[in-house]
Structure formats: structure tokens, C-alpha cells
Amino acid sequence: MPRIKMTDRRVMALNPSAGRQVDYFDERFPGFGIRVSPSGRKSWFAMYRFRARPRRLTFGPYPHLSLVDAKAKAAAVMREVFQGIDPAAVKAAERRAETFAELASEYLERHAKPRKRTWREDERTLERQILPAWRHLKAKEITRRDVRLLIDKKLDAGAQIYANRIFALVRKVFNFGLQRDIVPMNPCHGLSMPARESRRDRVLSEHEMRVLWKAEMRVLNVGDRQQMR
Numbered sequence: 001m002p003r004i005k006m007t008d009r010r011v012m013a014l015n016p017s018a019g020r021q022v023d024y025f026d027e028r029f030p031g032f033g034i035r036v037s038p039s040g041r042k043s044w045f046a047m048y049r050f051r052a053r054p055r056r057l058t059f060g061p062y063p064h065l066s067l068v069d070a071k072a073k074a075a076a077v078m079r080e081v082f083q084g085i086d087p088a089a090v091k092a093a094e095r096r097a098e099t100f101a102e103l104a105s106e107y108l109e110r111h112a113k114p115r116k117r118t119w120r121e122d123e124r125t126l127e128r129q130i131l132p133a134w135r136h137l138k139a140k141e142i143t144r145r146d147v148r149l150l151i152d153k154k155l156d157a158g159a160q161i162y163a164n165r166i167f168a169l170v171r172k173v174f175n176f177g178l179q180r181d182i183v184p185m186n187p188c189h190g191l192s193m194p195a196r197e198s199r200r201d202r203v204l205s206e207h208e209m210r211v212l213w214k215a216e217m218r219v220l221n222v223g224d225r226q227q228m229r
Helices: 008-013 065-082 089-094 102-115 119-133 144-156 160-179 206-228
Strands: 022-026 032-036 042-050 054-061
Touching: 008 032, 008 089, 022 065, 032 065, 042 089, 042 102, 054 065, 054 089, 102 119, 102 160, 119 160
Parallel strands: none
Antiparallel strands: 022 032, 032 042, 042 054
16 A cells, blocks of 8 residues: 655645556545545545444545545544544445335334234235335435425315325324434424314225225125014
């Protein structure tokens, strides 16, 4: 691992080595360096130890990221390490941050299916009404405005009661995410139910429809038996 006096001219002159990548370290800034791949790609990195273990953080290609800016980033990395933060672990966690689709899947598997008879309604509403808009968004980056836009489409289409159902489910999914430390906040917080509804406006769930149907069948059967007497 050669050490060089890191200047723009010196970095620009670094040539790739056939069949292997080479790390060049700044002789004046311990842990700061640049990797040159066999293809000629150059990437800035910082090496440090966290809890006695060697760690490496890559933070940008050259020349897209200049020497001056790369040194500033490396200095920020070292400050975080000094403060007891592992920047490489933070970056890895950011890459693994759950999309809304992943959050919704975990909600269904860990909460809805074990606890709700009507979990299929939640699954269907997610698949048809929510995931088409939010599937690839990071759950923690969804805002109150995103929620409003999603709900407003239903309101504009005249589906006020369905808008309420979607809003209630979104709020429930994010509350689940809060409890499991997947998201830092619920974007539904501070928002009220989209539409007012009376008791007779309420849409029966599939489970409620089955219960009602069975009750009606029992009444019909009793009536039939009485007529036969």
C-alpha cells in the first residue's frame, strides 16, 4: 500500500495496474486514500478502526469528487469515529433501509395475519391501492404530503369511504413500523380522517358479510322448519 503526497496532479497521474487494484494512501492524512482499479476507476476511501476492528468507507469517485471535497469527507468520517459512531455501519444501514413494500410485507406477516381475520382485505388494499404508488419508496422518507396526495386521488374520484379505509390502513402500517423501529415517525400524525361518514355509510368487511350471511341463513332455516310444522 504505497503512500504518496496527495495532490491533484499526482492523483490524476495514477495509472491502473493490470489485474489488480491498488490503494494509495495520503502520507499527510493517515487513513485517507484512493483506490485505482484495473479499469482505471478511482475511488476515495477512509480506513479507520472501530472497537479495535479495521473498517473501510468508500465515499465517491474521482474526479467527480475533488481532492479537497474528499479530504473534507474523510475528516468528517474521523470526527464521527472519535464521537463513537461507525460511519461504515451507518452507510450500510442506509442501504438496507426498508422500502414501503418491505414494511407492508412485514406488517402483513408479523401483525395482520397472526392477529386479524380480515388480513386479506389489508393485503388486497395494499396491493391495489397503496403499493402501486409507494412500492419502491423508502418507508422513512414518505411524508404527510405523500399521504395527502394518495388520499386525495380517492376523494377526487368520489370514493370518500374507501379513502378512509386506505388512510386507516396506512396509519396502522406506520404505527407497526414505529413499534419495530423501522421508521422514525408516522406521516399520518396530525392528519384527520379524510371524509366524514355516518354509521349507515360504513362498508362491511368480508368477515362481517360472512357473519351476516350466516345469521340470515339461520333465520331462514328456522322459518322453514316452523312452516313445516
